[in-house]
Amino acid sequence: MKIRVGVFFGGKTVEHEVSVISAMQAIAALDRSKYEIIPVYITKDNAFFTGGHLGDIAVWRDVPDALRRAQQVLPARDGARCVLLRWPAPRFGSRAAAELDVALPVVHGTGVEDGALQGFLEYLGVPYAGCGVAASAAGMDKWMMKCLFRAAGVPVAEGQRIAAPQFYAAPASVAHEAFESLGGDVIVKPVNLGSSVGVGRARTAGELERKIADALLYSPAVLCERTVQNLREINCAVLGDRDGVRTSVCEEPLGAGDFLSYADKYQSGGKGAKGAKQPAGGAKSGAGMQSLSRRVPAELPEALAARARELAAQAFLAIDASGCSRVDLMLDDKTGELLVNEINTIPGSLAFYLWEASGLSFSALLDELVALALKRSREQSSLTSSFDTNLLATAGLGTKK
Numbered sequence: 001m002k003i004r005v006g007v008f009f010g011g012k013t014v015e016h017e018v019s020v021i022s023a024m025q026a027i028a029a030l031d032r033s034k035y036e037i038i039p040v041y042i043t044k045d046n047a048f049f050t051g052g053h054l055g056d057i058a059v060w061r062d063v064p065d066a067l068r069r070a071q072q073v074l075p076a077r078d079g080a081r082c083v084l085l086r087w088p089a090p091r092f093g094s095r096a097a098a099e100l101d102v103a104l105p106v107v108h109g110t111g112v113e114d115g116a117l118q119g120f121l122e123y124l125g126v127p128y129a130g131c132g133v134a135a136s137a138a139g140m141d142k143w144m145m146k147c148l149f150r151a152a153g154v155p156v157a158e159g160q161r162i163a164a165p166q167f168y169a170a171p172a173s174v175a176h177e178a179f180e181s182l183g184g185d186v187i188v189k190p191v192n193l194g195s196s197v198g199v200g201r202a203r204t205a206g207e208l209e210r211k212i213a214d215a216l217l218y219s220p221a222v223l224c225e226r227t228v229q230n231l232r233e234i235n236c237a238v239l240g241d242r243d244g245v246r247t248s249v250c251e252e253p254l255g256a257g258d259f260l261s262y263a264d265k266y267q268s269g270g271k272g273a274k275g276a277k278q279p280a281g282g283a284k285s286g287a288g289m290q291s292l293s294r295r296v297p298a299e300l301p302e303a304l305a306a307r308a309r310e311l312a313a314q315a316f317l318a319i320d321a322s323g324c325s326r327v328d329l330m331l332d333d334k335t336g337e338l339l340v341n342e343i344n345t346i347p348g349s350l351a352f353y354l355w356e357a358s359g360l361s362f363s364a365l366l367d368e369l370v371a372l373a374l375k376r377s378r379e380q381s382s383l384t385s386s387f388d389t390n391l392l393a394t395a396g397l398g399t400k401k
Contacts, residue, residue: 002036005370006084006100006126007055008117010042013109014197014218020060022349023106027055029352029362035370038098040084041070042112048073050084050097073097075124082126102373103128104366105346110192113346114140127377129369130323131345138319139345140192142223145319152318154311155339157330158182159225161191164216175209178224185227188212190219201227230334233341234298236312237351237358239365241322241372247309248354252298296357304331307338315340322376323369326351 009023039054051070059066073084084098115137121128138144143161188211190198198218202208215222237248312327326347330339352362
């Protein structure tokens with residue numbers, strides 16, 4: 001009997017379209033001899049739709065038409081099952097449109113990757129791939145992530161968190177203080193977004209003030225960090241859980257300037273990773289992170305590449321991650337210093353191109369993600385989740401009416 005895999009994608013996030021592309025790549029790569037694939041699309045106002053045609057990249061050229069042909073559903077718990085209930089409820093026939101054995105979240109950004117969707121899946125009681133609620137939240141909040149890395153001894157760039165009320169109380173003063181304390185060359189990031197949305201670089205205090213204001217359009221707080229000079233960006237994927245991990249080869253994104261922008265990552269039209277192949281039937285109209293011009297493997301001395309992989313594994317374990325994540329590192333090409341920039345708990349394209357370059361096919365990667373999801377579910381089900389004291393039999397308010 002095939003495992004029924006619900007592939008969740010979309011959501012109320014600025015990375016909505018990137019999620020669609022990543023999900024189409026995953027759906028194309030899932031082994032149909034093992035899995036019954038159930039696309040579950042989340043609209044930008046958080047409505048759920050399903051339908052087999054939603055797994056075809058071509059339908060997303062006309063979203064209204066795709067949704068007219070889809071079935072709106074409500075994910076729900078029905079006894080021991082997780083089901084997708086037709087909405088509105090039909091007058092006749094079964095209300096269940098599909099049943100899920102496991103969920104594969106292929107989502108990016110706030111509202112979906114940050115623990116919100118993972119918490120909903122926990123509530124539904126369906127095993128799901130990737131990080132749990134706490135690790136997902138930590139992986140999305142760049143300041144929380146940085147604090148956990150520091151606590152685990154993982155090297156990171158010096159930085160400051162600036163919240164919107166703090167900044168708007170005295171914009172020029174706050175920007176000047178941050179600029180001076182961080183060495184006069186600062187990278188600004190929304191604290192809880194991915195895909196480089198809202199990221200900028202400031203070389204003057206006045207420019208920093210403007211960049212902070214821009215970033216606060218996307219997030220209630222920003223992270224300001226000291227810029228790494230002579231920068232080379234190095235990425236490494238990590239697969240596993242707290243019981244054991246393995247790392248991919250490293251990659252180096254190319255031609256992105258000071259940092260990788262959204263356009264660099266998803267609109268560059270590059271040739272993709274050396275040796276990375278498009279999955280059969282895959283998303284030819286948008287190759288996600290695969291489209292970025294990159295060098296795989298990165299041209300690094302063996303010792304430096306090993307150090308990058310070691311730091312990637314440490315960062316993964318520092319937030320108690322699970323599944324497949326991509327860790328982004330910063331290398332000062334002059335000094336050789338490596339710092340961990342961030343962890344992407346659900347990376348664009350699920351970082352399949354890094355695993356293919358490491359000898360693991362996209363299909364096999366997805367098999368491992370499903371296996372890790374089911375393993376965690378078994379472990380959680382063995383824990384005690386209630387404590388029967390018969391307290392309600394004798395409970396009272398303890399006060400007068």
